[in-house]
Amino acid sequence: MSEKTFVRVCGLVAAVLTAAACTSTGAEPLNPELAPRGTVQTTAKPTRQDLSNKVGLTGKVTMNPLFGVVAPVAGEVRYWTVPEPTGTPTKPTRIATVWLDGKPTNVDVPAGSTFGGRLVDDRAKVTAGMPIASAKYAGYGIVADLDGEQAYQISDAAQGTVQAQIKNGPGPFPCTLLGTIAALPEGTVPAPPPVPDTEATGADTPAPPQPQQPQAPGNSSEPTGLRLVCTAPADVKLINGATATLELVTASARDALVVPVEAVAGGQGKGKVDVVAADGSKQTTDVELGLTDGKVVEIKSGLTGEETLAVPGPNLPPGEPAGGPIPSGVGK
Numbered sequence: 001m002s003e004k005t006f007v008r009v010c011g012l013v014a015a016v017l018t019a020a021a022c023t024s025t026g027a028e029p030l031n032p033e034l035a036p037r038g039t040v041q042t043t044a045k046p047t048r049q050d051l052s053n054k055v056g057l058t059g060k061v062t063m064n065p066l067f068g069v070v071a072p073v074a075g076e077v078r079y080w081t082v083p084e085p086t087g088t089p090t091k092p093t094r095i096a097t098v099w100l101d102g103k104p105t106n107v108d109v110p111a112g113s114t115f116g117g118r119l120v121d122d123r124a125k126v127t128a129g130m131p132i133a134s135a136k137y138a139g140y141g142i143v144a145d146l147d148g149e150q151a152y153q154i155s156d157a158a159q160g161t162v163q164a165q166i167k168n169g170p171g172p173f174p175c176t177l178l179g180t181i182a183a184l185p186e187g188t189v190p191a192p193p194p195v196p197d198t199e200a201t202g203a204d205t206p207a208p209p210q211p212q213q214p215q216a217p218g219n220s221s222e223p224t225g226l227r228l229v230c231t232a233p234a235d236v237k238l239i240n241g242a243t244a245t246l247e248l249v250t251a252s253a254r255d256a257l258v259v260p261v262e263a264v265a266g267g268q269g270k271g272k273v274d275v276v277a278a279d280g281s282k283q284t285t286d287v288e289l290g291l292t293d294g295k296v297v298e299i300k301s302g303l304t305g306e307e308t309l310a311v312p313g314p315n316l317p318p319g320e321p322a323g324g325p326i327p328s329g330v331g332k
Contacts, residue, residue, distance in 0.1 A: 059144030067179030075100030117187020187221035
């Protein structure tokens with residue numbers, strides 16, 4: 001073998017040994033192993049903050065808006081005869097009394113509004129909060145149409161605060177709620193009692209009165225969809241038909257214990273969270289839920305505030321199919 005050939009072979013052997021050294025079994029793998037299944041990757045701790053529930057609505061300025069007057073208690077409603085107004089009432093108008101266990105509770109249309117019509121029959125059984133009459137506000141109001149979900153969100157917010165803003169106009173300003181959050185049927189006013197007809201009988205004894213069905217005169221109220229009605233302060237200039245936005249605070253809590261919504265499974269007051277122990281294990285815990293702003297949710301009970309929670313929260317088991325569980329062996 002010549003000297004030149006020897007050098008070439010030795011160089012080739014050296015290159016092969018160098019490549020082998022670079023791929024030795026002691027080097028790091030190209031794809032590191034994944035963490036074991038069930039390992040908690042993200043956690044969160046409860047904190048405290050002020051919290052409020054807000055609902056945003058779109059409405060319009062409306063002349064003489066219609067709203068519902070509700071029964072203050074459950075019982076039997078007995079309507080009063082309400083005379084036709086000669087002007088805008090400056091004090092409340094008595095329209096009905098609800099009787100429960102021999103005790104009457106009066107129902108009034110507020111000052112500045114007129115009676116629109118009865119929404120249930122006289123002496124009907126009613127529940128507390130049920131619309132029993134319609135009323136018409138004399139002047140401008142702001143009316144926001146609602147869907148069913150929004151109605152349930154704000155149905156218990158009769159004492160909530162409303163801020164209104166007229167598009168390209170005045171605001172924000174406080175808007176006072178009128179009536180109830182409900183769809184109203186057509187309101188009817190009973191016909192006047194019949195005039196006795198002595199000539200028809202040919203005697204001084206009046207003829208027996210004929211039963212009269214309630215009728216809907218010109219001042220009766222038309223049915224409405226779900227709606228919220230509120231009124232602006234007297235110094236706010238309103239234009240009929242102008243678009244407005246409303247923000248309703250339905251509930252609030254101060255210094256509430258809150259966690260991220262992603263850490264909670266469930267809703268409607270009941271939920272579950274996964275509490276992470278020091279060794280990384282998880283324990284699912286029941287909690288009572290309160291307010292939420294969409295980012296955090298209030299924990300009313302079930303946690304002390306010192307826990308560490310897994311994010312996301314636990315997966316709830318799927319519900320059974322309609323008709324109950326499928327018997328073993330069926331469909332296999």
